[in-house]
Structure formats: structure tokens, C-alpha cells
Amino acid sequence: MDRAAIIGVGMTKIEKRKISQTFADMAWEAVNKALTDAGMTIDDIDNVVTTSSDFWDGRTISCMAVGDASGAAHKNISCVEGDGAYGAFYGMMRVLSGSYKTTLVTGHTKGSESVSSLITNAAFDPIYERSLGMDMITACAMQARSYMHRTKTTAQQMALVSVKNHGNAFKNPLSQLPLKIAVQDVLQSEMIADPLHKLDCSPVSDGCAAVIIAHESVAEKFKQQPVWIKGVSFCADSFFFGDRDLSHARSLAEAAKKAYAMAGIRDPKKEIDVAELYDAFTYQELLWLEEMGLADDATAGKLLEKGEFNIDGRLPVNASGGLLSGHPVIAAGLYSMGAVVRQIRGDAGGFQVKKAKTGLVHGVNGLGGQSHCVFILDKDK
Amino acid sequence: MVEKEHIIIESGDAVQPFAYSVGMHGSRFFAEIRDNKRFLGVKCPRCGKVYIPPRGVCGDCFVEMKEWVEVGPKGVIGTFTILRYAFIDPETGAQKPVPYGYGFIRFDGADTLFQHYINIEDETKIRVGARVEPVFARERKGSIRDIEYFKVID
Ligand SMILES: [Zn+2]
Numbered sequence: 001m002d003r004a005a006i007i008g009v010g011m012t013k014i015e016k017r018k019i020s021q022t023f024a025d026m027a028w029e030a031v032n033k034a035l036t037d038a039g040m041t042i043d044d045i046d047n048v049v050t051t052s053s054d055f056w057d058g059r060t061i062s063c064m065a066v067g068d069a070s071g072a073a074h075k076n077i078s079c080v081e082g083d084g085a086y087g088a089f090y091g092m093m094r095v096l097s098g099s100y101k102t103t104l105v106t107g108h109t110k111g112s113e114s115v116s117s118l119i120t121n122a123a124f125d126p127i128y129e130r131s132l133g134m135d136m137i138t139a140c141a142m143q144a145r146s147y148m149h150r151t152k153t154t155a156q157q158m159a160l161v162s163v164k165n166h167g168n169a170f171k172n173p174l175s176q177l178p179l180k181i182a183v184q185d186v187l188q189s190e191m192i193a194d195p196l197h198k199l200d201c202s203p204v205s206d207g208c209a210a211v212i213i214a215h216e217s218v219a220e221k222f223k224q225q226p227v228w229i230k231g232v233s234f235c236a237d238s239f240f241f242g243d244r245d246l247s248h249a250r251s252l253a254e255a256a257k258k259a260y261a262m263a264g265i266r267d268p269k270k271e272i273d274v275a276e277l278y279d280a281f282t283y284q285e286l287l288w289l290e291e292m293g294l295a296d297d298a299t300a301g302k303l304l305e306k307g308e309f310n311i312d313g314r315l316p317v318n319a320s321g322g323l324l325s326g327h328p329v330i331a332a333g334l335y336s337m338g339a340v341v342r343q344i345r346g347d348a349g350g351f352q353v354k355k356a357k358t359g360l361v362h363g364v365n366g367l368g369g370q371s372h373c374v375f376i377l378d379k380d381k
Numbered sequence: 382m383v384e385k386e387h388i389i390i391e392s393g394d395a396v397q398p399f400a401y402s403v404g405m406h407g408s409r410f411f412a413e414i415r416d417n418k419r420f421l422g423v424k425c426p427r428c429g430k431v432y433i434p435p436r437g438v439c440g441d442c443f444v445e446m447k448e449w450v451e452v453g454p455k456g457v458i459g460t461f462t463i464l465r466y467a468f469i470d471p472e473t474g475a476q477k478p479v480p481y482g483y484g485f486i487r488f489d490g491a492d493t494l495f496q497h498y499i500n501i502e503d504e505t506k507i508r509v510g511a512r513v514e515p516v517f518a519r520e521r522k523g524s525i526r527d528i529e530y531f532k533v534i535d
Contacts, residue, residue: 019387058392117468126401128434128525129496131472138483141462149460149509193483194463238440242485242494243432246460 003381004092005219005226007102008038008212009338014176014326017112018206023057024069026108026208031070034104034210039223042071045212047100051080051087051107053330055119070106070210083107083278085234085333085363085373088211092229095215102218107331108208116204123367125240136280136367137201141193143246143368144283148195150247150298153286155195157301159186161282162199162324164304168311169321171350172339176205176326186282200282207328209335216381227341230358230378231263236371244370249291252362252372256292263376265358268293272376273355274343275315276336277362279322284369285309288362289317292374311353319343319351333363337375344379406435409449414528415521420453422491430492453488455514455534460485461499461507486513486531498530506533 010033012018012026021029027050035041048070050063059065063079070077078094080087084107091103120136147153160183169178179199186199219226235258237244237251244250256268265271272294279285286300294315295303303309309317318324320339323332340359342348348356361375403411406423413419422431423446425439431450432439439446461484467476482499484507500516501507513531521527 019389020385115469118471121471126399127403127407131525132483132497133468133470133472133477134483134496135468137466137468138462138464141464142460142483142485145462145509146460190466192464192466194465196462240434240493242459242496243440246485 002096003216003228004095004213005216005228006211006337006341006377007214007219007222007224007226008034008040009210009341010034010037011174011209011335011338012207013174014205014207014328014335016176016203016205018110023108023110024066026206027066027106028069030106030208030210031104034212037224038212040212044222045071045075045102045104047076047094047103048072049078049080049087049091049094049103049105051082051084051105051330051334053081053109055122056109056111056114056329058114066106066108070104076100082330082365083333083363083373084209084331085337085361085375086365088213088334088337088375089232089234089373091213092232095213101215103213104210105213105334106208106210107334109328109330110206111204111327111329112206137193137196139241139368140281140284141196142241144195144281146246147283147287151301152298153283153301155187156183157286157304158200158282159183160304161279161285162186164310165279165318165322165324168319168351169325171311172320175321177203178321178325196281202280202323202327205326205328207326207331207335209331209338211334211337211341225345227344228378228381229375231259231261231265231376232374233258233262234371234373236366239370241368246368249287249369249372252288252291252369252374255372255374259374259376263378265376269315271358272315272360273358274319274340274353275317275360275362276320276322276339277317277360278332278336278364278369279318279324280327282324285317285322288369292360292362311351316353319348319353321351333361333373336363337361340377344377404437406437410435411523411527415523418454418517419451420488422450422452422488424448424450431490432493433488433491433495450490452490453515455512456486456488456491458484458499458507458509458511458513459487459494460509463501463504463507482507484531497525497528500530500532503533506535511535
């Protein structure tokens with residue numbers, strides 16, 4: 001099979017409220033950073049994929065509104081509504097199709113311009129769920145309870161995810177919310193939806209990220225060291241929360257298995273050096289690690305306490321600070337991808353981990369992890 | 382330092398009203414609750430899974446479901462949360478009074494979970510596995526609000 005590589009990444013700083021920037025302004029900044037990073041000009045890009053959500057943007061066909069600032073004029077532009085990781089998946093397929101050589105993928109969100117709980121409420125079923133007020137935090141609180149009940153994971157262990165990731169954020173200048181906190185601070189923060197405290201939840205954020213994906217025939221033509229896509233898969237579960245076993249994520253287990261197989265990974269615990277995954281809520285980091293086989297079932301909390309997922313641990317997880325330290329919803333997967341790409345290139349700056357040959361990027365689309373996208377990136381082709 | 386001025390355009394109070402069809406399954410489901418205080422699910426002819434709320438297709442098997450099955454009205458709490466933070470009620474636009482309980486109920490005879498409010502008068506009784514029964518609204522109109530909440534009967 002033909003191969004594809006990521007040859008440029010660019011991200012705006014994640015902020016609580018980018019009041020002085022429009023969506024297009026954010027795209028312009030991220031796209032130019034990615035082009036500079038790759039050593040390319042916009043003329044070297046032959047197609048564009050933008051990723052956004054109409055509800056978050058407060059307009060329909062939101063993805064087309066950032067085309068000009070993303071350099072899409074006179075080019076093929078297409079759109080993905082969902083997490084940026086899915087935009088990257090589509091962008092990769094385009095260069096592997098033989099029709100294109102270089103895809104620019106962007107993802108943007110401004111959480112600050114609307115009422116988040118109303119936006120996520122609107123994603124639920126209008127006949128059975130929406131009028132009761134179900135939203136992302138309510139749903140994820142119930143998922144957290146279900147996971148804790150099955151695995152005996154404690155509130156303290158969940159809190160430690162927040163402590164770790166907010167601490168890591170001090171090393172990442174793009175992060176919104178570095179915090180020096182202890183487990184007690186998390187447990188004493190306001191209870192939003194039992195068992196989730198305020199500091200178990202990611203903040204509302206604005207940001208835009210861009211990545212450039214190239215076909216192998218041109219991946220080494222530009223100045224940046226390519227990071228190779230070795231494996232990728234995404235899988236979806238049932239739409240209704242009530243249909244799923246909320247204490248597990250079977251679609252993630254499947255997606256990870258397929259991505260590992262494609263990348264030739266037999267023992268992910270040993271072969272993955274660094275991971276950025278979807279930690280919108282503390283418990284999710286632990287749940288996803290187990291479902292991806294990066295921790296044995298019901299053990300992630302204990303391994304976390306041992307420091308295994310710290311920036312200097314066996315498997316650094318969310319060394320960038322993760323989404324708990326800044327969560328531009330739709331762009332999230334591209335920020336994670338950008339962080340892993342920089343780790344593998346050895347230019348992650350303050351949050352650089354020691355060994356980063358093979359990295360894992362995880363993106364989520366749908367409520368409470370209805371679908372999961374897993375990328376395995378590698379220094380070597 | 383130069384003082385910055387930020388000009389913001391607000392969307393205003395305009396709303397986008399929708400009229401959602403509830404379909405054949407939803408119509409029968411809500412009519413049964415309204416008229417008979419009964420819960421109807423549907424059963425997959427291939428895997429045997431009983432779904433509530435009812436819908437036309439078993440996603441796992443990709444087959445149409447036509448067999449109606451009565452479930453509940455009693456069941457157990459599958460998982461739950463207690464909301465302590467006042468979110469905006471999407472129905473009214475006002476802040477919801479907190480705290481209140483929200484849960485997934487596994488009706489006797491059903492394989493999927495059904496979400497609704499849980500009465501939290503006695504919080505010590507709210508746990509995964511607790512037995513519950515529905516409390517119906519006195520005036521029922523054929524919507525999810527025809528059930529007021531579920532209460533623990535342990
Ligand atoms: Zn079936």
C-alpha cells in the first residue's frame with residue numbers, strides 16, 4: 001500500500017476566549033504556522049479539508065466559511081463534521097487515492113461564543129432525550145459512575161489525571177490552563193454532576209489546528225522531517241447511550257486493534273512510546289487506556305498512581321497537558337496529533353519525552369465516545 | 382497601553398423551531414404510556430435483544446424489528462448522576478433547580494437502558510442496582526414528560 005506522512009503542523013494558542021479573532025482569523029494563523037513548519041507555500045497544497053461543527057459555529061455549512069483563509073481558493077475543498085482526527089483520516093485517504101499529493105487539514109472551534117450545555121444537549125435525541133436536559137457532562141457523569149462501579153477506580157485516581165495533565169500544561173506554551181494543584185484541590189472543587197467535579201472536566205476553549213498530510217512521493221521534498229502514518233482505524237458504537245455498555249468502549253478496543261495490526265504492533269504496552277488521547281474528563285483517560293490495551297483492564301488508576309503515565313514514566317500520556325488543560329472541541333484530535341508529531345520529531349520543547357519513536361493519537365466523535373479514531377505515527381517509514 | 386475595544390454581534394432571541402416526527406415506534410410508545418401507563422419495547426428477530434426506546438432497526442444485526450414486547454414498569458438503576466450545577470433548561474431557557482437525579486434505568490425484560498430523572502429525596506438509596514418504579518404525570522400528553530421521574534423502592 002502507498003504511504004502517507006504528516007509533514008507540517010500548526011496550532012494557535014488555546015484560550016478561554018479569543019475575542020479578537022473570527023473563525024477565519026484563527027484558521028489563517030494555524031494554516032500559516034503549518035505551512036512555515038513544513039517549509040511550504042500555499043501553492044504546494046493541492047487540496048483542503050476543513051473540520052468544524054455547525055452548532056458550535058452557530059451557522060450552517062460552517063466549514064465553507066473558513067475556506068478563503070485556509071488557502072482553498074481554486075482548489076478542491078471538502079469538509080468533515082466531527083473531531084479533527086477524522087478530518088485527518090479523510091485527508092490521508094485523499095492523498096492515498098492517487099488524486100492528490102498534499103492535503104491541508106484544519107479544525108476549529110470557539111466554545112466561548114455559545115452556551116456549551118445547550119450545544120451538547122442538541123446532539124441528543126430530540127424525541128426521547130433532549131427535553132430532559134441531557135448534555136455532555138450529565139452523560140459523561142453517568143459513564144464515569146458506570147466505569148467506577150465496574151473497575152473500582154477511585155475519585156482520587158481520577159483526580160490524579162487532572163493533577164498530572166494540568167501540571168504538564170506548564171511545559172506547553174499553547175496550553176490554556178496550567179494549574180499547580182493537588183488531588184485534594186480536585187476533590188474539593190465544585191461538584192458539577194456527581195461524580196465529576198469541576199476539575200474533572202475540561203474547560204471551554206477556543207482554538208484552531210492545522211496539519212499537512214503528504215503522499216510518500218512528495219513527503220521528503222520539503223524541509224520538514226516527515227512523521228509516517230503507520231496505522232489508523234476508526235470504529236463506531238450505537239448512537240443511544242443506553243444501548244452501550246458505558247463502562248467499556250468496544251468501538252475503541254476494535255479501532256485500536258485494527259490500527260495496531262496495520263502498524264505491525266504486537267505488544268502496544270511495549271511498543272508505543274508516547275500517547276495523546278481524548279481526556280475531556282479525567283476518568284476517560286483511564287478508560288480509554290484500558291480499552292486500547294495500554295493498561296490491563298481496571299488497572300489504569302493504579303498504574304497512574306505509580307507514575308507510569310507521567311511525562312517521565314513508562315508511557316507518557318497527554319504530556320502536552322491534554323484537553324483537560326484546553327479543549328477546542330472539534331480541533332482536539334488535531335492538537336493531539338500536532339503534539340505527537342512534535343514528540344516524534346524531537347521538537348516538543350518543554351514537554352518533550354525521552355523516547356518518542358512510535359506515538360499514538362486518539363480522537364473521539366459522538367457523545368461519550370460513540371466513535372473512536374486511533375492513529376499510530378512513527379519516525380521510520 | 383492602547384485600550385482595546387471589542388465589538389460583538391449577538392444572535393438575539395430568534396429561535397429555529399422544529400417539528401420532529403416521532404415515527405411509528407415513538408407514536409405507539411408514547412400512546413401506551415399516556416393511555417395505559419405501559420412501556421413497550423421492540424425485540425430483534427435475530428439476536429433477541431429487547432430495545433427501549435423502540436426503533437425500527439437493530440444496529441448490531443441490521444434487521445428490521447417488528448415484535449413489540451412489554452417491559453417494566455419496574456427496573457433497576459444502571460448508572461446515575463446527581464446534578465449539582467444549574468444548567469440551563471433547554472425547554473424553558475431558565476436555570477434548572479438543583480440538585481436533581483438523572484439515571485439510566487434497566488427495565489425488567491429490556492436489554493438497553495432508558496434515561497430519565499431519578500427522585501433523590503433520600504440520596505443514600507441511590508446506587509447502581511437499586512430497584513425503581515416510574516411515577517407518572519397526572520395529565521399525560523404523549524411525551525417523555527408523561528413520566529415525572531423514577532423512585533427507588535428498595
Ligand atoms: Zn439484533
